[in-house]
Amino acid sequence: MGNHALDLNPPNADLHISVHGSDWLWAAFSIFATGLLVAVALDIGRPRGTRLFHQIAVVVLTTASLSYFSMASDLGATPIPVEFRGHGGDPTRQIWYVRYIQWFITFPLILLELLLVTGLSLSDIFTTIFMALVLVVSGLVGALVHSTYKWGFYVFGLASxxxxxxxxxxxxxxxxxxxxxxxxTQYIAAASYLSFMLFTYPLCWALSEGSNVISPTSEMIWYGILDILSGPVFLFFFLWQLRSIDYSTFGLKSGKYTDKHVTQAGAAKAAEAGVVA
Incomplete structure (x- = not known):
């Protein structure tokens, strides 16, 4: 399937992914899709009211699967002239905006998954998620800019x-x-792991979309490995750590009126039973 993707959807830039790059993306898509099926099965197996963390994982893996299906099909990229290494003119490079759409959705959700187990206030969590969006948007805008000004957006991303x-x-x-x-203890382990993974993304950006040092195929391999390690690997590691924790201790409520109504009705029946007794 991957061998024919570049024929059906010809690359739109001078510097583009190869057939082997497309094959790798199909392999990565298979990993995300398999992880999605496992996450759905685990979610269904959870009692109602204790599925939040699993459902976040389902959303993340669904989004990533769609993104990698698009990239493996050589869809979701736009040609941008490179700033450096423009031998023989001013060649264009594939910039994969579909990847940034993926990150715009998945990165805040992964942070939310992790931060919900802490005692952070909602305002702290909201601000952290906003900074995640700033990081992704800065990377996208910087990648789409041809001139040296792209590194200004890179600095904004690093600050966030x-x-x-x-x-x-x-x-x-x-x-x-x-x-x-x-x-x-489990949070510190998960946060340290995720923080290290986040350290490697700017390195890949600087060498690919930023300075055009590595090829689009190498970029795909690097980002793909990072997405797998910070996506399904991290999520399943985190969910496994949650297995022995009582979900009710997190104090997470759905906030639905129907839940409140049912709770009040149950309390009224209990009070009535007490009066009768």
Whole structure:
């Protein structure tokens, strides 16, 4: 299937992914799609009211599967003239905006998955998620800019990333965790792992979309490995850590009126039964 994608959807830039790059993307898509099926099965197996973390994983893996299907099909890219290494004129390079759409959805959700187990306030979580959006948008705009000004957006992205690291590794670890801090050790392990993965993304950007040092195929391989490690690998690792934690200790409520109505009705029946007794 991947061998015919470039024939059916010809590349639209001088520097583009190869057939082997498309094959790799199909392999990555298979990993995400398989992870999605596993996440759906795990979600269905959970009792109602305890599925939030699993459903976030389902959304993340669904989005990533769609993105990698698009990239493997050589769809979702636009040609942008490169700033450096323009031998023989001013060649264009494929910039995959579909990847940034994926990250715009998945990165905040992965952070939400992790930060919900901490004692951080909703305002802290909201600001951290906003900084994640700034990081993704800065990367996209910088990649689409031909001139040296792209590195200005790169700096904005790094600044937002430093804030995210501060919250994950410093502020988040010093909050009061649910269940008498039973999940604090697991959080630190997960936050450290995710923070390291986030360190490698700007490196790949600088060498690919930024300076055009590595080819689009190498870019795909690098980003693909990072997405797999920070996507299904991280999510299943995190969900496995949650297996022994009582979900009710997180204090997460749906906030639905129907839930409140049912709770009040149950309390009224209990009070009535007490009066009768």
């Amino acid at each position: 990333l430093f804030y995210i690291w501060y919250v994950l590794l410093w502020h988040g670890t010093r909050t009061t965790f649910a269940a008498n801090g039973a999940f604090r």
